[in-house]
Every structure is written in structure tokens, then in C-alpha cells.
Amino acid sequence: HIPVNLADYTPPVFQVETVELEFDLHPAATLVRSRLRLHRHAAGQLHLNGRKLKLREILLDGEPLGDNLYSLDPSGLTVFEVPDEFTLETLVEINPAENTELSGLYMSGSGFFTQCEPEGFRKITFFPDRPDVMARYRVRMSADAKRFPVLLSNGNKLAEGEEYGRHWAEWEDPHPKPSYLFALVAADLVAVKDEFTTRSGRHVDLGIWVERGDETRCGHAMASLKRAMLWDEDTFGLEYDLDVFNIAAVSDFNAGAMENKGLNIFNTAYVLASSATATDTDFQNVERVIAHEYFHNWTGDRVTCRDWFQLSLKEGLTVFRDQEYMADQFSAAVKRIADVRLLRATQFRDDAGPLAHPVRPASYLEINNFYTTTIYEKGAEVVRMYRTLMGREAFRHGMEIYIRDNDNSAATVEDFFNAMQAAVPEHNIWQIMRWYEQAGTPEVTAEETYDPASRSFTLTLRQTTKPTPGQDEKHPFLMPVAIGLLDAEGRDLLSETLLFHKAEQSFVFADIDQPAAVSLFRGFSAPIKLKGQSRERLAFLAAKDTDLFNRWDALQQYATAVLLEAVAAHQDGQVFRLDDGLLEAIAATLREAPRDPAFTAEALLLPAESLLADEMGVVDPDAIHAVREATRAALGEALRDRLNSTYWEYGKVDPADHSGPAMGARALKNATLAYLAASGDASRAWEQFNNTGNMTDRLAALTQLADLPGEKRDTALTSFYETWRNTPLVLDKWFSVQARANAADTLERVQALTRHEAFELRNPNRVRSLIGAFSANQAKFHNASGAGYRLLGDMVLRLDETNPQIAARLVSGLSSWRRFDTARQDLMRAELERILAREGLSSNTYEMASKALG
Ligand code: B3K
Numbered sequence: 001h002i003p004v005n006l007a008d009y010t011p012p013v014f015q016v017e018t019v020e021l022e023f024d025l026h027p028a029a030t031l032v033r034s035r036l037r038l039h040r041h042a043a044g045q046l047h048l049n050g051r052k053l054k055l056r057e058i059l060l061d062g063e064p065l066g067d068n069l070y071s072l073d074p075s076g077l078t079v080f081e082v083p084d085e086f087t088l089e090t091l092v093e094i095n096p097a098e099n100t101e102l103s104g105l106y107m108s109g110s111g112f113f114t115q116c117e118p119e120g121f122r123k124i125t126f127f128p129d130r131p132d133v134m135a136r137y138r139v140r141m142s143a144d145a146k147r148f149p150v151l152l153s154n155g156n157k158l159a160e161g162e163e164y165g166r167h168w169a170e171w172e173d174p175h176p177k178p179s180y181l182f183a184l185v186a187a188d189l190v191a192v193k194d195e196f197t198t199r200s201g202r203h204v205d206l207g208i209w210v211e212r213g214d215e216t217r218c219g220h221a222m223a224s225l226k227r228a229m230l231w232d233e234d235t236f237g238l239e240y241d242l243d244v245f246n247i248a249a250v251s252d253f254n255a256g257a258m259e260n261k262g263l264n265i266f267n268t269a270y271v272l273a274s275s276a277t278a279t280d281t282d283f284q285n286v287e288r289v290i291a292h293e294y295f296h297n298w299t300g301d302r303v304t305c306r307d308w309f310q311l312s313l314k315e316g317l318t319v320f321r322d323q324e325y326m327a328d329q330f331s332a333a334v335k336r337i338a339d340v341r342l343l344r345a346t347q348f349r350d351d352a353g354p355l356a357h358p359v360r361p362a363s364y365l366e367i368n369n370f371y372t373t374t375i376y377e378k379g380a381e382v383v384r385m386y387r388t389l390m391g392r393e394a395f396r397h398g399m400e401i402y403i404r405d406n407d408n409s410a411a412t413v414e415d416f417f418n419a420m421q422a423a424v425p426e427h428n429i430w431q432i433m434r435w436y437e438q439a440g441t442p443e444v445t446a447e448e449t450y451d452p453a454s455r456s457f458t459l460t461l462r463q464t465t466k467p468t469p470g471q472d473e474k475h476p477f478l479m480p481v482a483i484g485l486l487d488a489e490g491r492d493l494l495s496e497t498l499l500f501h502k503a504e505q506s507f508v509f510a511d512i513d514q515p516a517a518v519s520l521f522r523g524f525s526a527p528i529k530l531k532g533q534s535r536e537r538l539a540f541l542a543a544k545d546t547d548l549f550n551r552w553d554a555l556q557q558y559a560t561a562v563l564l565e566a567v568a569a570h571q572d573g574q575v576f577r578l579d580d581g582l583l584e585a586i587a588a589t590l591r592e593a594p595r596d597p598a599f600t601a602e603a604l605l606l607p608a609e610s611l612l613a614d615e616m617g618v619v620d621p622d623a624i625h626a627v628r629e630a631t632r633a634a635l636g637e638a639l640r641d642r643l644n645s646t647y648w649e650y651g652k653v654d655p656a657d658h659s660g661p662a663m664g665a666r667a668l669k670n671a672t673l674a675y676l677a678a679s680g681d682a683s684r685a686w687e688q689f690n691n692t693g694n695m696t697d698r699l700a701a702l703t704q705l706a707d708l709p710g711e712k713r714d715t716a717l718t719s720f721y722e723t724w725r726n727t728p729l730v731l732d733k734w735f736s737v738q739a740r741a742n743a744a745d746t747l748e749r750v751q752a753l754t755r756h757e758a759f760e761l762r763n764p765n766r767v768r769s770l771i772g773a774f775s776a777n778q779a780k781f782h783n784a785s786g787a788g789y790r791l792l793g794d795m796v797l798r799l800d801e802t803n804p805q806i807a808a809r810l811v812s813g814l815s816s817w818r819r820f821d822t823a824r825q826d827l828m829r830a831e832l833e834r835i836l837a838r839e840g841l842s843s844n845t846y847e848m849a850s851k852a853l854g
């Protein structure tokens with residue numbers, strides 16, 4: 001296992017101008033002929049990456065190459081002596097039917113699909129498979145005409161034909177691209193078609209290709225695509241640059257989707273949606289991912305990454321763009337809340353553990369392990385900080401410079417920085433680069449003093465960041481601090497953005513009446529933890545802050561403090577008592593529901609068990625669970641009337657309506673349903689389950705029923721299964737609802753579900769829906785017996801043999817072992833050691849398990 005280091009980067013020895021590929025597609029033996037036009041770019045030998053390829057022919061400038069002129073090893077092909085300019089032709093055989101890694105060319109559903117990012121192309125043909133080699137591609141493929149009637153690749157179709165039962169098609173992509181953006185589809189699919197005309201008049205044919213029968217569930221994806229295309233023109237002046245844009249959906253897919261030039265390939269989970277089969281969250285996820293992949297056309301495809309250490313250059317930026325897009329479609333505050341919730345639950349967690357890494361890592365064993373929330377979501381926060389520091393207009397200008405200066409090339413994080421700096425020449429923003437280099441979540445505290453004589457208010461901020469693996473010393477970060485000073489009525493006396501860039505820094509505000517409260521990091525203006533806010537202050541902000549995000553956050557922080565105190569009391573053997581302040585805050589939230597139902601739904605949700613765990617010295621999953629459930633039950637009990645009336649008030653939403661207000665109303669109704677069920681009243685959930693055709697409502701009800709062992713639960717689960725057994729994406733929900741359940745028998749049921757006839761290890765969605773969901777069920781996964789850990793370990797080991805990428809991802813469930821009591825520590829560590837002891841373990845899983853062990 002040899003690490004790859006950023007510091008070792010050298011430019012490619014050869015560049016490729018053109019690539020001609022010919023695929024003779026057969027499930028178990030596909031032939032790939034490749035003709036590369038290469039020219040020397042730097043001194044050195046010609047090495048082409050290649051994995052699991054059977055070389056059949058090799059020709060240099062048309063002449064067969066003698067055995068002594070090249071060598072093959074498991075990583076690829078070296079040709080000893082070559083001219084500075086030449087054509088290399090190879091013919092290789094590959095086996096898509098046996099490709100269970102789902103990287104490269106593989107079979108799924110009705111046909112052939114590819115996934116090349118980051119290093120899948122080398123499983124298709126010999127090639128300098130690195131993103132800084134950009135070439136023009138021409139692709140010809142032939143396949144059985146009946147079995148694989150649809151043949152797609154990047155760019156435009158040039159020609160097609162048929163002979164002797166096999167047909168062929170030729171595609172050409174006029175834009176130079178790295179190999180990771182290559183795509184091919186040959187399958188029995190049907191298309192939903194539409195069209196879009198760009199601002200400058202280019203006519204674009206749009207197609208979404210799905211399995212027969214699924215075409216009725218593509219409307220939302222298509223509408224989202226057109227909205228995204230328009231938005232990128234309006235917001236960034238970026239237009240689509242080909243005449244065709246295709247999306248093909250596949251049900252076996254390691255990631256969410258892939259931005260291949262002109263031919264996005266999607267996990268079906270992010271394409272298919274109807275109100276009967278998809279929840280509102282699914283609808284939003286489809287829209288978000290469709291937009292995300294589309295936005296990559298410029299931030300990713302036209303401007304790509306020099307090397308994989310720069311991954312956040314395209315991912316952080318594109319996540320930021322999809323966040324902004326979604327904020328414009330629905331409620332900006334609610335979107336921000338959802339994003340921060342995710343960041344805290346996953347990225348802050350990673351930052352605090354053995355897998356912590358910077359937004360631009362310095363080293364990796366297996367790049368697939370670095371498609372993380374640090375690269376994606378924290379990367380997006382860094383882009384957001386650029387914008388907050390620079391202002392909207394300058395940021396847009398910086399984006400124009402970035403695209404202009406790096407178009408059709410492979411860029412670095414420095415290139416992005418230089419473009420942004422060029423847009424604000426009057427400010428020096430170099431210190432923002434530390435966010436790319438230093439891992440860890442900064443902790444900030446604030447001190448306030450008021451001098452009545454001079455009417456001046458002083459705010460002193462201090463930041464520290466704990467050491468992370470390999471980085472003991474941290475330098476201060478530059479962070480924009482959006483603040484507001486509030487009077488007693490909650491009116492803003494002042495609101496502005498401070499630049500905080502030292503370990504300790506004071507800001508003085510003159511001519512100020514003493515503020516009743518300071519609201520800090522409004523809108524989560526930097527990805528930090530704000531510590532030491534008094535409960536009184538939090539209660540005030542939760543009730544009065546003009547910044548909706550901070551109002552939500554203050555309630556979350558307040559609830560966290562209350563719940564942690566109750567956990568300590570529980571550990572002390574004291575009887576549970578509901579905190580009056582929390583009751584009042586939740587009651588007030590409910591009363592204000594009409595102002596913004598979607599926001600209210602978010603505000604009603606108590607901090608997750610995992611977030612409470614993050615704040616404890618030694619995590620006690622049982623105490624956390626007991627206290628959080630007792631709190632939910634007590635709130636449900638105390639607020640029953642109000643919850644009931646809110647439930648009815650927001651209950652009558654058109655089930656087919658997926659507008660923001662409709663989704664907000666459903667979210668609020670189902671938040672009240674959860675409280676009512678928590679207090680022991682499942683009748684409403686039962687009734688809702690049986691009387692709705694809307695999946696959001698059905699699943700919300702089933703979630704409540706799944707928590708309560710008994711006849712109703714069993715009947716509901718059985719009927720759900722019978723209804724949806726042939727609809728994979730809905731069946732995934734059936735698995736995950738049981739894996740997430742609070743019920744006492746969850747562990748045993750998950751064990752049994754791993755043997756269920758519908759559980760498929762080959763399908764990543766299914767694995768995530770059962771095993772991924774279960775390992776996130778803190779109280780059940782951390783069962784004191786260690787059986788949850790063992791279940792995960794078994795799955796990792798089984799999966800490692802077929803799909804190491806997915807196996808490795810699951811390992812992170814064990815990475816927090818140091819945070820638990822010694823008994824659990826021993827059990828978790830033992831699982832990691834058992835995984836590491838496996839002979840022939842993939843480098844993916846090895847990297848995750850060895851780093852987790854520390
Ligand atoms: N770029 C792809 C991710 C590929 C994952 C490879 N393991 C999807 C995206 O971020 O848009």
C-alpha cells in the first residue's frame with residue numbers, strides 16, 4: 001500500500017491529442033480497440049495505466065510492437081522507446097459481466113454502463129488515466145441490436161447503422177476532456193425527451209434514459225434540469241455548450257451520479273420520482289443532484305482538476321452552486337439549516353476523529369476514500385466564505401475570471417484563489433488558503449464588554465483548533481463573522497460582517513446603546529463551533545433573532561445544553577424531568593408555525609443523538625437515547641392539543657403538490673405526528689399510513705409505526721413490502737425504516753434482514769439502505785453486546801471481495817471508537833483488527849480501517 005503525495009506531483013510525460021475507441025460489446029468478453037495520438041510533454045518513459053486488461057494487440061505507428069519493446073504489470077503498460085509524436089494502438093479484452101466493483105465498464109439492469117471517475121478508465125483501456133491529460137474523443141460501439149438497442153456516449157452522434165443483428169453508433173465529443181469524464185451506455189432503455197434553447201440561441205436536445213416502465217417518473221428530473229440550465233445562465237452567465245444533453249439512469253451505482261460530458265450517468269435514486277414512490281426529500285434530492293451534475297459542465301468539465309488532491313476545486317464549488325440553486329427554488333433559511341445539519345453530523349464528526357483530513361489532502365492511498373463531506377460540504381463552505389468576504393458582485397466577477405483563465409484546462413485550488421483575488425485587488429485574502437490546508441473544526445468563543453461612558457461596545461473573539469492526525473499545530477483561520485447587535489425587542493441595532501483572522505481579535509463598535517444580545521456567525525458564516533453561549537442568551541436569540549438561521553441554531557444549542565444536562569442526571573440515576581425553558585421554546589415555535597411551516601418543522605426537531613454524543617467526554621449511547629426519547633415523549637404529552645390542531649391544520653395538502661409550501665406543510669404535519677407517536681399515541685400514524693397515496697406521508701407514518709413492536713407495526717411493514725416488492729427504490733425505504741427504528745428488537749431484525757431474499761449485496765443502494773442506515777442508528781448500532789459492530793464487520797469483509805469502494809465507506813461506522821467506554825472501545829477495535837487481518841484486503845478498506853485504528 002503505497003501513498004500518493006501531493007508534493008510528488010509532476011506533469012504528464014505525454015499528452016494525448018485524440019482518442020479513437022471502438023467497443024465490440026459482449027457481456028463476458030468486450031473488445032476495446034484504442035488509437036491514441038500522443039506527443040511528448042516532459043522527459044521520461046511512456047507509462048499507461050491499465051488494470052485487469054487482457055492485451056491482444058499493440059501497434060506503434062501502425063507496426064506491431066515486439067514483446068521486448070514493452071512491459072506489462074498489474075498497474076499498466078510501459079513502452080520503452082517511443083518517438084516524440086506517434087500513434088499507439090491497443091486492443092484489449094475486458095469482462096463487464098464480472099465487474100462487481102462498478103468502476104470501469106460493467107453490467108447492470110438491461111445493459112452496459114460506465115463509471116470512470118476517478119480511476120475507472122484504466123479498467124477499460126491503457127491510458128494516462130489522470131485528469132491533467134485532456135483529449136478529444138471519438139467513440140464507435142457495436143452491440144446486439146435486440147438486447148442493447150440504445151447506444152450512447154459523450155457529445156454528438158455522428159452516424160449509426162445495423163448489420164447481421166448487431167448495430168453500431170459513432171459519437172464524437174468536440175471538447176477536450178480528461179478520461180474520467182468518458183461515458184458509454186448500451187442498454188434497453190427508453191427516453192423521455194425535451195428541449196432547451198440557451199440564451200444565445202443554441203438548441204439543445206434533452207433526453208433522460210431509463211428502464212422501460214420508469215418513464216412515468218422522470219418529469220421532475222426533466223423540469224429540474226431545465227430550471228438548472230436557466231439558473232446557471234442567469235446567475236453565472238454560463239450556457240450549455242453541446243447540442244445534446246443526455247442522462248442515463250442505472251440502479252447499481254456506487255455514487256449518486258456522474259457528470260460525464262454530455263452524458264450524465266445517474267443512480268436511479270436521483271432521477272425517478274413520483275408522489276406515490278418518492279418522498280419530498282427525494283424530490284429535493286433529485287432536483288439538487290440533477291442541478292449539481294449539470295453545473296459540473298463548467299465547474300468540473302470545461303475547467304477540471306489538475307490532480308485528485310484538487311478534488312474540492314470542482315466538488316466544493318459545485319456543491320456551493322447547487323446549494324445556491326436550491327436556496328433560490330425554496331426557502332433559503334431552511335436550505336441553510338439542512339446543509340448545516342448535514343455538515344455538523346458528518347463533517348464535524350470526521351474532523352474530530354482519526355479520519356480528519358484537509359479540504360485539500362496532502363496524501364492518500366485510495367482516492368475513492370476521499371469523496372467525503374470534507375471535500376464536498378466543507379469545500380462548499382470555503383467557497384461560501386469567499387463570497388461572504390468578497391460580496392456577491394465581486395464573487396461573480398471572480399467566477400468569470402476563473403472560467404476565462406482556466407477554460408479547457410486542468411486547474412488547482414491556487415488557480416481558483418488567484419481568480420478570486422484578482423476580483424478584489426484592494427483586499428488581501430491569502431489567509432483563506434489555510435482552510436484548504438488545515439483539517440479540524442475551529443472553536444470560537446466570544447467576550448463582550450460595554451462602556452456606558454463612551455457608549456462603546458467591544459467584542460473579543462478567540463479561535464483555537466484541536467490537533468488532527470499529522471497536524472499538531474494550527475494557525476488561525478480567516479473567517480467572515482456576520483453579526484447583529486440586538487436590542488431587547490430583538491431589533492437590529494447594527495448588522496455587519498467582521499473579518500476575524502487572528503487567534504484573538506477585538507472589535508469595537510462606537511455610538512451604540514448597550515445591546516441586549518449579540519448574534520454571531522449569522523447564516524453560519526464560517527464552519528466553526530461557537531462555544532460558551534449562555535442559556536439565557538440562546539433562549540433570547542431562539543425567540544428574537546432576525547436571522548432565521550441563528551434563531552433555529554440558538555434553539556438547537558439550547559436544546560443540546562438541556563439534553564446533555566439530562567443525560568448527566570440520567571447517568572446519576574435521577575428521574576427525568578422536562579426542562580421548562582425547552583417546553584416553552586418548543587411551544588412558542590409551534591405557535592409561530594403559520595409564519596413559516598417549513599422552518600417550524602426544522603425547529604421542532606431535537607438535536608440528533610449523534611450530535612449529543614459529539615459533545616460528551618465519553619459517549620453513553622443508551623443514556624442519550626433514553627433522555628432524547630423521554631424528552632420527545634414529554635413534549636408530545638405536554639403539547640398534545642397544540643400538536644393535534646397543527647396536525648389537522650396542515651393535514652390537507654394536495655398529495656401531488658411538490659411546491660415549497662406544500663412540502664413545508666407536509667414536513668410540519670409529520671413533525672407533529674412524530675411527537676404524538678413519541679408520547680404513545682400511534683393511532684394517528686396508523687390512520688395516516690392507511691389513508692394516503694403520498695410517499696412522504698406514508699413513510700413518515702411507517703417510521704413511527706416501526707418504532708413500536710406489535711401487530712400494527714408488523715401489518716404495516718408487511719403491506720408496504722407486498723405493495724412495493726418490485727420497486728427497488730421504495731423497497732430500499734422499507735429496509736432503511738427498519739434499520740433506523742427505535743424499537744427494542746431493531747438489532748435482531750436487521751440481522752434477519754441481511755438474510756432477506758430482497759437484500760442484495762451487489763446493489764449499493766440496498767447496502768446503504770440497510771447497513772448504512774443501521775450503522776447511523778446510534779443507540780442500536782452501539783448495542784453493548786458488540787453484535788452491531790460484528791454485523792458491520794461481516795458486511796465489510798463480504799463486500800470487500802466484490803465492491804471495495806462500498807466496503808471501505810462502511811468502515812467509518814467504527815472510526816469513532818475512542819469516544820466510547822472501554823468495553824465498547826475494545827469491541828470496536830477488535831472489529832477493525834479483524835478487518836485488517838483479512839488476507840488480500842483491498843487498499844480501499846485497508847486505508848480506512850488502518851487510519852480508523854490510528
Ligand atoms: N463526481 C462524481 C463522484 C464520483 C464518485 C467516485 N467515487 C459525482 C459528483 O460529485 O458530482
Ligand code: ZN
Pocket residue numbers: 292296314315318
Ligand atoms: Zn460533484
